[in-house]
Amino acid sequence: MTRHIDIRKNTYLDSVSLMSMSTKANAVEGVTQALLGMATPMNKEVLLNVGVQDPAIDAAKPSDLMIVIDAADDVIEDAIRAVNDILARKTRSADGAAEGRYRTLDGAFAEVPDTNLVLISVNGAYAAREARKALAAGKHVMIFSANVSVEDEIELKNLAHAKGLLLMGPDCGTAILNGTGLAFANAVRRGSIGIVGASGTGSQEISVRVHDFGGGVSQLIGTGGRDLSAEVGGLMMIDGIEALAADPETEVIVVVSKPPAEEVADKVLGVLGGTGKPAVVCFLGSPRTESGYPNVQLVSGTKPAALAAVLATGVDESTLDLHALNIPLIEEVRAKLAPEQKYVRGLFCGGTLCDEAMFAALAKFDNVHSNIQKDPAYVLGATDASREHTFLDMGDDDFTDGRPHPMIDPSLRLQRLVQEADDPEVGVIAMDFILGFGAHEDPVGVTVPAIEEAKAKAAARGQHLEILGYVLGTDLDTPALAGQVAQLEAAGVTIASSSTNLGLLAREFVAKGDNR
Amino acid sequence: MRAQTATAVRLRAVSVDTRLADRLGPGLVSVGSVHSIHDRAVNVRTADGLLCCLATGDLEDAPRTVRIDADSWATARWDVGAPVDVDLTGATGWLPSPADLSGLTPSGLLRAAAAIDRQLPRPAGRTDFERASADLLGRRTTQLAAALQAQDAAATTRTAEALVGLGAGLTPSGDDVLTGLLVLAAAEGMRLASARPALRAAVADRLEARTTAVSAAMLTEAADGRARQRLHDLVAAIAADSADGDLATAIRRVREIGHSSGADVLAGMRLGLTVESLLRSSTTGHRPRRTPSPDWSPTSTDPHPQERET
Numbered sequence: 001m002t003r004h005i006d007i008r009k010n011t012y013l014d015s016v017s018l019m020s021m022s023t024k025a026n027a028v029e030g031v032t033q034a035l036l037g038m039a040t041p042m043n044k045e046v047l048l049n050v051g052v053q054d055p056a057i058d059a060a061k062p063s064d065l066m067i068v069i070d071a072a073d074d075v076i077e078d079a080i081r082a083v084n085d086i087l088a089r090k091t092r093s094a095d096g097a098a099e100g101r102y103r104t105l106d107g108a109f110a111e112v113p114d115t116n117l118v119l120i121s122v123n124g125a126y127a128a129r130e131a132r133k134a135l136a137a138g139k140h141v142m143i144f145s146a147n148v149s150v151e152d153e154i155e156l157k158n159l160a161h162a163k164g165l166l167l168m169g170p171d172c173g174t175a176i177l178n179g180t181g182l183a184f185a186n187a188v189r190r191g192s193i194g195i196v197g198a199s200g201t202g203s204q205e206i207s208v209r210v211h212d213f214g215g216g217v218s219q220l221i222g223t224g225g226r227d228l229s230a231e232v233g234g235l236m237m238i239d240g241i242e243a244l245a246a247d248p249e250t251e252v253i254v255v256v257s258k259p260p261a262e263e264v265a266d267k268v269l270g271v272l273g274g275t276g277k278p279a280v281v282c283f284l285g286s287p288r289t290e291s292g293y294p295n296v297q298l299v300s301g302t303k304p305a306a307l308a309a310v311l312a313t314g315v316d317e318s319t320l321d322l323h324a325l326n327i328p329l330i331e332e333v334r335a336k337l338a339p340e341q342k343y344v345r346g347l348f349c350g351g352t353l354c355d356e357a358m359f360a361a362l363a364k365f366d367n368v369h370s371n372i373q374k375d376p377a378y379v380l381g382a383t384d385a386s387r388e389h390t391f392l393d394m395g396d397d398d399f400t401d402g403r404p405h406p407m408i409d410p411s412l413r414l415q416r417l418v419q420e421a422d423d424p425e426v427g428v429i430a431m432d433f434i435l436g437f438g439a440h441e442d443p444v445g446v447t448v449p450a451i452e453e454a455k456a457k458a459a460a461r462g463q464h465l466e467i468l469g470y471v472l473g474t475d476l477d478t479p480a481l482a483g484q485v486a487q488l489e490a491a492g493v494t495i496a497s498s499s500t501n502l503g504l505l506a507r508e509f510v511a512k513g514d515n516r
Numbered sequence: 517m518r519a520q521t522a523t524a525v526r527l528r529a530v531s532v533d534t535r536l537a538d539r540l541g542p543g544l545v546s547v548g549s550v551h552s553i554h555d556r557a558v559n560v561r562t563a564d565g566l567l568c569c570l571a572t573g574d575l576e577d578a579p580r581t582v583r584i585d586a587d588s589w590a591t592a593r594w595d596v597g598a599p600v601d602v603d604l605t606g607a608t609g610w611l612p613s614p615a616d617l618s619g620l621t622p623s624g625l626l627r628a629a630a631a632i633d634r635q636l637p638r639p640a641g642r643t644d645f646e647r648a649s650a651d652l653l654g655r656r657t658t659q660l661a662a663a664l665q666a667q668d669a670a671a672t673t674r675t676a677e678a679l680v681g682l683g684a685g686l687t688p689s690g691d692d693v694l695t696g697l698l699v700l701a702a703a704e705g706m707r708l709a710s711a712r713p714a715l716r717a718a719v720a721d722r723l724e725a726r727t728t729a730v731s732a733a734m735l736t737e738a739a740d741g742r743a744r745q746r747l748h749d750l751v752a753a754i755a756a757d758s759a760d761g762d763l764a765t766a767i768r769r770v771r772e773i774g775h776s777s778g779a780d781v782l783a784g785m786r787l788g789l790t791v792e793s794l795l796r797s798s799t800t801g802h803r804p805r806r807t808p809s810p811d812w813s814p815t816s817t818d819p820h821p822q823e824r825e826t
Contacts, residue, residue, distance in 0.1 A: 012552035012559070012730065015685035015774040022684070026643065035645040040681025040688055040727050043645075046652060050644040062681060062728050068645075103591045414768070418761075446772060449635040453764070 001032065002076040004069040005054045007039065008087070011065035016441055018065075020478045021087065025067075027480075028082040030075030035068040105133050119182055120169075121145055127170060128152035135159050135167070142222070143169030144183050146397070150231050153224070157235040166243070167236055169224040173200030176207065176220035184407065186436035187476035191216015193309045194250035196240035198223045198257035201350030201395075201434065202284065202302055204472060205499045206256055209306030211474050212498075213320055215313060218250040219243075228260030228268070238271050245275035252312045253279040254305055258355060259286040272296045278312040280305050284352065285359045301356055303500035323497035325504055333428075333494070333509045336464040341427030344506045345420045346391035347413050349406040349443075350472065353432045353499045354393035360503030361389050364511055371396055386420060391430075407439045414450040421454035421465055428466045429454065430506040432499070433484060435473025444471065444484040448491045455492060466509055469493045470502040527592060527600070528585040529607035530573045536580050537604060539566070544603045547582070551729070553594045559730060560600050567733045570600065577610035578744035579737035612748045614741055615755040617792075618705020625793035628754045628763065632786040635767045637779055649683045653690055656682070657787060660697075664791045669714040676718035680735070681727035689780045691731040694719065695738040695747075696784025700792075702741025703751050707795040708788060715739070746770055747781065754789070 013021070018036055025034035035052070037043045039060035047057060052068050060066055067087075071079040105118065118134035120127050124147025134141045141160065148170035160167035168175055174197070175182040179190050186204055188211040195210075197203030200222060207217050221243065223236040237255065244250045253272065260268065260283060272279040273293030281291060281298050282305040291298050297312075299305045303323075311317055344361060348354035354372060361368045367388040369378045380390060382398040392399070394406045394413050406413050413431075420429055433443040440446065451467055458465035469488045473481045485495055496502035532540075539562075540547060547570070548562035556572040568580035572589050582602055584592075620628075656678045663671035676694060683689030698715055701708040716739045723732040737743065746769045753766035770785075771778040 012554075012686060012728070014554050015687065015777055018685060019775040022643070022646075033643045033645075035643050037645060037649070037684055038681075038686065038688060038728050042652075042678070042680065042682035042690065042726075043649065043688065046645060046649045046682070049652075050648045052645075062724065062726065411765070411768075415761075415765075441775070445637060446768070448637075449764070449768065449771075452634070 001070060002073050003052075004067075004071070004076060004080050005052075005056055006067040006069075006080075007056050007060045008065040008067065009061075010063050012063070013065070020441075023480070023483075024478070025069070025083045028071075028079050030071045031079045031083075032070040032072070033068075034070075034079075034083060035066070037066050038062055039064040039066045105130060105137070109137050109139075116140060117142065117177065117182075119144060121183075124148050124170070128156060131156050131167065132159070135163060135165060138163065138165070140166040141168065142172055142175055142182055143167070143224070144172060145169070146171040150226060150229075153226060154232055154235070157227075157232065157239075161235060161239055166221065166239065168222045171226070172222035172224045174203050174220065175222045176217055178219070181437040184434070184436060184438040185220070186211075186472070186474055187478075188474055189216035189476075190218065192218055192249060192251040192313055193254060194218045194244035194247060194252070195220040195254045195256065196223060196237055196244065197221070197255070198225055198227050198237060198260075199284070199352040199355075200225075201432075201472070202256040202282070202352030202356075204434070204436070205302045205350070205352065206254055206282070206306050206309075208472055208474055209303050209498055210254075210310060213306060213310040214315065215306070215310040218247060225258070228257050228264045230261035230264060234260065234264045234268050237268055241268070241271050241275065245277060251277065252309045253277055254282070254309045255279065256282045256302065256305060256352070257284070258352075259283050269293060269296055278309075280308045280312065284355050301500040301503075302352070303498040323501060325501060325508075329494070330505065330508045333466050334512055337427040337466065337510070337512075338424075338463055339512075340425055341463060341465075342510050342512070343423075343425050344389050344391075344428045344430060344510055345386055345423075345426050346430040346506065347416055347420070348391065348393050348430075348432050349395050349413070349434050350432050350499075351393045351395055353470070353472070353502070354391050356499050357430055357503035357506055358391040360500075361391065361507050364507055365389055371398055386423070392416070407434050407443070410440060410443065410446050414447060417447070417450045418453050418457070421457040424458075424461060424463065426458075426465065427510045428468055428506050430468045430496075430502055431470070432502065433469060433471045433473075433488075435471065435477040435479060435481065435484060442479055442484075444469075444487045448487060451488075451491050451493060467491075467493045468496055468502060468506055468509070470496040470499060472499065527570065527602045528588040529602050529604045530583045530585050531577055531608040531610050532582045532604055533577065533579055534609040534611045536568055536582065537607070537609060540602075540604065543605055544601060547600045547602050550594055550596050550598050550600060553596065558594055558600075567729050570602070576745040577612075579742040580733060581610075581744075582607070610745075612742055612745065614703050615748070615752040616704040617751070617755050620755070620757055622793040622797035624757050625789045625796070628757075629786045629789035629793070631763050632767055632782050632789070635764070635771055636782055636786070637771075637776075646684060649689070653679070653683055653693070656690070657693055657783065661787050661791055664708065664711050664787075665794055667710065667795075669711070672711055672714035673717045676715050680719060680723070681731070683780075685775065685777060686728055687731040687734055687774070687777050688727060689776065691727055691735055692777045692780030693784035693787070695734055695743060696781035696786075697788045698735075698738040698784075699741060699743045699747050700751060700785045700788035703755070706792060708792050712739075743781075744773075746773070750785070 022036045040062045117140040119142045120130050121144040124145045127143050127145035127148050131141045157167045174184045176185050186208050188207045193210050221240040227236045228234050244253045269291050279296045346357050369380045369387045370391040371380050372393045373379045455465050471484045475481045496505050548560045551559040551561045558570045570582050573583050573586050660675040663675050679690030681688050701712050719735040719739050750766040750770050753763045
């Protein structure tokens with residue numbers, strides 16, 4: 001065992017960064033423990049109490065960061081390097097030295113001319129103007145902003161196509177390019193599966209499931225949710241597929257979207273068929289089952305999509321943990337619910353996750369209400385009370401008007417959770433928790449008090465309220481998947497292993513006999 | 517690494533702590549030089565050594581803080597040591613007013629403490645350091661509660677001093693606990709007001725030698741009953757003694773501060789509420805004071821005598 005002590009002078013990282021750094025440092029293989037703290041006299045005393053003593057620590061000032069690493073002799077150098085890497089990344093982003101702030105795109109291009117991608121997140125009214133500038137300068141573009149007109153979208157996508165550039169968006173929430181996550185993205189292994197997605201959280205979910213099945217992602221290209229409409233005609237989807245077809249690192253292509261316009265679906269399938277690479281297509285909620293091309297497989301959900309893609313890379317299915325539905329668990333939960341507890345309430349941050357759970361419910365029930373229901377008779381507004389089975393996409397415009405997305409600001413969802421618990425006909429509340437770049441730093445921790453409150457309300461009237469959670473993330477994410485899951489389990493929440501299973505479990509928990 | 521810019525960053529203020537504004541003067545002012553940089557906040561050290569903060573407009577008001585207009589923030593490029601100018605013209609002044617807790621019964625205070633307790637996480641320390649500091653924090657907090665309850669000024673100062681700079685984070689946990697307690701004790705109508713001189717003494721001396729600069733600034737302000745707005749909102753929600761939902765929301769908002777800072781602040785407030793309840797129930801016929809205690813002076817001349825560049 002070797003002890004390494006490092007004092008970083010005048011290092012001011014915020015508490016969240018310090019904690020995540022401590023968590024990551026302790027996860028480094030071979031590290032017995034890594035201690036991080038500001039060098040206040042009291043903290044030095046605590047270190048002394050746990051047997052850490054050193055002249056460098058004695059000399060340190062309260063503005064200095066103390067780092068103590070205990071690790072096995074043969075890995076201490078690796079451990080130090082790993083911790084220093086984390087620190088270097090953190091300090092770089094915290095002190096702003098490696099990132100410039102510029103008033104205009106022209107200013108930025110002048111200073112860093114070799115940039116090749118621009119992420120635009122300004123008011124939608126100005127996004128197209130900025131995107132035109134970026135394309136004119138020969139840069140790929142990702143437009144995070146919503147509220148860009150469809151006319152502008154078509155013009156920009158045609159312009160980008162003519163220049164051989166990507167135009168991802170508008171309203172594009174996720175991408176992973178050459179291993180770098182943009183906007184909302186998860187830390188997943190790099191590999192040979194390329195994803196093109198018109199639905200942001202659907203793409204994130206597939207990337208995470210691929211990672212869980214041991215696969216990796218070459219590129220994840222977002223198109224924006226309107227790309228497969230009849231008007232836009234899949235301009236970016238088709239360019240994205242062709243980019244992946246030409247990419248030597250990509251062996252398998254996955255496409256995910258809500259059901260496209262029929263003629264656009266035909267076109268997309270045709271392009272995929274022409275690539276010759278194995279392809280998996282998930283048009284969520286679409287009745288199609290045959291693609292018409294031998295190399296293109298249609299699947300019904302995000303988990304089947306990830307599994308099919310990983311198997312197409314040559315992995316032996318018998319070596320995978322498929323996370324099959326836990327049938328005894330379903331029986332167990334059914335037994336706990338009272339006869340009147342026949343409804344599911346789904347409170348979602350992720351639009352595609354909401355869709356997938358809603359489609360699972362629709363396969364068995366008619367009375368499914370939602371703010372994203374296609375059938376006008378079952379559409380609920382943001383201010384409407386839930387009815388029967390209700391699935392809410394709380395990241396949709398009617399909930400986010402004037403406030404941040406629930407992946408960042410959970411307050412509205414917390415209120416709704418407690419509110420749903422007042423309804424004695426509710427048996428199951430299903431929720432997603434999305435980790436990764438851009439998301440809330442502790443989505444589970446911030447929700448646990450509301451979960452406890454909701455359960456207590458039901459318990460007060462003698463009912464068991466089943467809370468079913470799914471955490472979209474990996475153990476490479478910050479916070480890590482395992483910690484978030486453990487917090488939920490400690491709060492009595494049942495964990496689904498995927499978005500697909502979340503929908504199926506929620507439905508089956510309340511599907512006692514024939515309760516259509 | 518970019519070269520340091522020689523020109524000052526120039527920014528427009530949306531709102532400003534009125535005490536800081538009095539110190540800086542009106543119009544376009546030179547605030548000082550950049551001390552440290554975070555995503556949405558930049559700390560600036562004034563020429564006379566005061567650590568203050570520039571924050572993006574979407575953050576809340578807080579002591580020594582200037583909230584900056586989003587457009588001008590977007591143009592800023594920060595470098596440690598670079599000078600910063602801010603235009604305070606038209607900025608709204610922020611002045612927190614202490615809530616009045618005199619109307620609460622001992623059981624009302626305990627209800628509020630229980631509401632906080634329900635939302636406190638129960639994390640288990642992972643490293644030896646985290647476990648040892650959490651353990652020490654727990655013991656010293658208990659000692660402080662006993663000293664406050666016994667109305668023993670010397671023991672109050674001694675035990676509070678032992679919390680300064682203790683624990684994880686840029687604002688160590690012990691400082692966060694003290695901040696929650698100090699802000700609560702500064703509410704009107706508190707029996708705890710009599711303990712404020714003893715608590716203030718614990719955070720008066722050589723603070724920047726005992727904790728981080730940011731934390732020292734937080735404690736100095738908290739000693740004057742001042743903290744970021746959401747702490748005041750929580751005290752006001754406790755004072756309202758009304759719908760549980762409002763209180764729970766106010767508690768949750770405080771909990772969301774930092775990684776564990778918010779939970780530590782809540783622990784300090786819970787401690788204060790519990791002690792206050794005991795103090796009120798132990799004195800028959802006691803009527804809490806509505807007037808501020810003698811040491812409370814919102815216009816004290818120099819509240820930060822120990823803030824000096826080291």
